[in-house]
Amino acid sequence: MTLNKIKKFLNAQILCKHRDHNCDIKYAKASDLMSDVLAFSQPFSKPEALLITGLTNKHVIRTCEIAGVCAVVFVRGKNPSTETIKLAKDCKIAILTTKLKMFEACGILYSNGIKSSSIKKGK
């Protein structure tokens, strides 16, 4: 699913584009805990992965970079700081914001074919 489609489904705004604007999102993970995001690193670490979160600080972007996630959706209408946006630009990670709640955003994406990222062993 392209970022533009996700934008439409979630009635979202794109605050920062991915270098490959047509990147095809296949998997998603929803969490507000960074280590939890990193525990689900495959296939979450593939460039087709999206993070859905209610946190908007810089650490979310760093975690996406470490996990190799290409886009993040901020839910509940939260707007990230300019600092967060700048880091996302530097790391080439896309940011979308939606007024939807986490559960609603997940439900919509799930019912439109985005798969859950599952835990796999690290090695």
Place this chain on the structure above:
Amino acid sequence: MQSKTVFQQKYKIKGGDFVNAGESSCKIRNILKEIGIDADIVRRLAIVAYEAEMNVVLYAKHGIMYLFIYPDKILLKIEDKGQGIKNINLAMRPGYSTATEEIREMGFGAGMGLPNIKKNADVFKITSKVGKGTALEIIINLNGKNG
């Protein structure tokens, strides 16, 4: 027999420094990517470095992360000065965390950091002295995956 070091670097980590937290791990990730290390290994090493770096930022006064790249493996050492860990077995348990509410609001404190490190490392050693500090040693093998 110890094989020759191809590359080494050290990174200082300051306790409580949330502005730069994670930067060293991102630098390490970029170095590994640039020299053409297998993507899966880069991902594992980045996760390990990041979790270890964040623990120093969250729980210690200051620390140093050493990166050694050998032809057949990558060695990461993280040594910090700080409060140390009283019960390592407990700290290693998934879900165990002493993070404050403030830390949790930033997105840390799932109690998954050390378990994540162990899961992604081929060799993982942790030693700690209460009131002194903590040291981690992590090896990830390259398995000849990098030609």
